[in-house]
Amino acid sequence: MDVKNFLNKILKGSMGENVPATVKKAFNKQFDNPLNPEWVKAKDCYEAVFYKDELEHLARYRANGELESLKVNM
Numbered sequence: 866m867d868v869k870n871f872l873n874k875i876l877k878g879s880m881g882e883n884v885p886a887t888v889k890k891a892f893n894k895q896f897d898n899p900l901n902p903e904w905v906k907a908k909d910c911y912e913a914v915f916y917k918d919e920l921e922h923l924a925r926y927r928a929n930g931e932l933e934s935l936k937v938n939m
Contacts, residue, residue, distance in 0.1 A: 884911050891930035896922075 884904045902915035913924045921938040
């Protein structure tokens with residue numbers, strides 16, 4: 866990975882190309898300015914791991930954009 870792509874991923878986060886638009890829209894509506902979101906497909910859900918207010922968050926969404934669960938790690 867070249868330096869430009871590495872820095873871009875750190876600064877903008879990884880939104881995952883295969884995450885449905887409905888999920889991304891719901892995520893962006895619920896979380897203002899999340900830091901470095903990374904998406905993972907888990908069974909029939911999409912999980913975003915990100916930082917907000919210096920805490921790690923894990924948000925799990927169904928494909929229709931419905932928030933299934935939210936965990937905050939201190």
